[in-house]
Each structure stands twice: as C-alpha cells, then as structure tokens.
Amino acid sequence: xxxxxxxxxxxxxxxxxxxxxxxxxxxxxxxxxxxxxxxxxxxxxxxxxxxxxxxxxxxxxxxxxxxxxxxxxxxxxxxxxxxxxxxxxxxxxxxxxxxxxxxxxxxxxxxxxxxxxxxxxxxxxxxxxxxxxxxxxxxxxxxxxxxxxxxxx
Numbered sequence: 001x002x003x004x005x006x007x008x009x010x011x012x013x014x015x016x017x018x019x020x021x022x023x024x025x026x027x028x029x030x031x032x033x034x035x036x037x038x039x040x041x042x043x044x045x046x047x048x049x050x051x052x053x054x055x056x057x058x059x060x061x062x063x064x065x066x067x068x069x070x071x072x073x074x075x076x077x078x079x080x081x082x083x084x085x086x087x088x089x090x091x092x093x094x095x096x097x098x099x100x101x102x103x104x105x106x107x108x109x110x111x112x113x114x115x116x117x118x119x120x121x122x123x124x125x126x127x128x129x130x131x132x133x134x135x136x137x138x139x140x141x142x143x144x145x146x147x148x149x150x151x152x153x
Contacts, residue, residue, distance in 0.1 A: 001115065002068045002097050013066040014089070015039070019081070023073045027080040028052055034081060038065055049080050056082040064089040072098040075106060083107070123149040 003018065010016040015038030022030055031052030035044045038060055046052040065088050072078060083094055085108070096104065104112050118126065127149045128137045137145040 002070060002095055005095060006066065006068050009093075010066055013064055013091075013093075015060070015063050015065040016067070017065070018068045018070070020068075020070045022069055022077050023071045027077065030077070031056060031080060034067065035059065038063060053080060053082050057087070060088055062089045064091045065094075066092070067094050069094065069096045072096055072103060073100060075103060078103070078107065120150065123152065127152070 006016070006018050017034050017037035019030055019033060027049045028046045031049070032044065032046045035046070035052075035055055036042050044055055044059075046055060060082075067081075067088075069078070069081060069083065078096070083096070088094070096107075096109070098104065101112060101114075124146055125135050127145055128134055131137065131145065132141070136142070
C-alpha cells in the first residue's frame with residue numbers, strides 16, 4: 001500500500017524517498033539514502049548517526065518531501081532520520097509503516113491506518129506471486145504453499 005501511494009504521488013513533491021526495510025539496515029546507510037534521494041546528485045558521506053541527523057535537519061528542513069519510512073521497529077530509527085512533525089518543509093508527507101502502533105502514538109501522527117489481515121485465499125495468492133510470479137502455485141507445490149501461507153498468518 002505504501003509503495004502504491006509513493007508511486008502515485010511522488011511527482012508532486014520537490015524531493016522523494018522510499019526507505020525500505022529500515023529495521024534490517026544500518027541507520028547511517030538509511031540516512032545516506034534519504035539525503036541522496038532528496039538532494040541527488042549528492043556526495044554526502046555520513047560517518048555517524050549524529051552527523052547524519054544534523055545533515056538531514058540542515059539540508060532538508062525547507063524541502064517539501066514525500067518519504068516512506070518502511071518497517072520501523074524502534075524510536076531510535078525515527079530519531080536518526082529526524083522524523084518529527086516540523087522536520088521538513090510545509091506540505092511534506094511522511095508515511096511510516098510499523099507493526100508497533102505505540103511508536104506512532106509517541107510521535108503523535110495525524111492518522112493511523114491499520115491494514116486488515118488477509119484472508120486465506122489472499123495470503124496464498126501473495127505468497128504464490130512472490131515465490132512463483134503467478135497468482136497460484138503449480139499443482140505439485142500447491143499443498144506446501146497453502147501450508148506455508150497458513151503457518152505465516
């Protein structure tokens with residue numbers, strides 16, 4: 001859903017960045033990506049999280065940006081990206097995806113949207129698409145795929 005929103009609205013902003021799988025990445029790497037995506041071309045090299053925060057605040061505070069911050073699992077990640085209500089220029093939109101609703105409440109976000117859980121059929125189709133690039137698996141993999149989808153969710 002976040003990627004679809006990004007693709008639809010990205011051209012209406014001065015700068016844009018889709019920061020994917022933040023939880024799994026080093027904070028300095030994510031900071032560099034944000035700066036590069038918004039300011040490209042940019043040769044900014046971030047040597048520490050503190051320096052990255054300073055660069056983001058100084059260089060992006062007046063930019064109207066769209067940023068998707070995907071898969072956050074702790075407040076430290078949001079702080080490292082200087083994500084606050086007034087961090088960026090007027091009209092900016094920051095979309096945060098997380099499994100921890102408490103983080104969003106701590107940030108006092110404007111809107112929390114909770115995706116409904118997929119039903120069994122939707123889960124099977126999603127897994128099949130990622131595994132086989134088809135809506136449904138081949139017959140010999142059907143039962144294993146169904147069990148895997150059921151186990152995950």
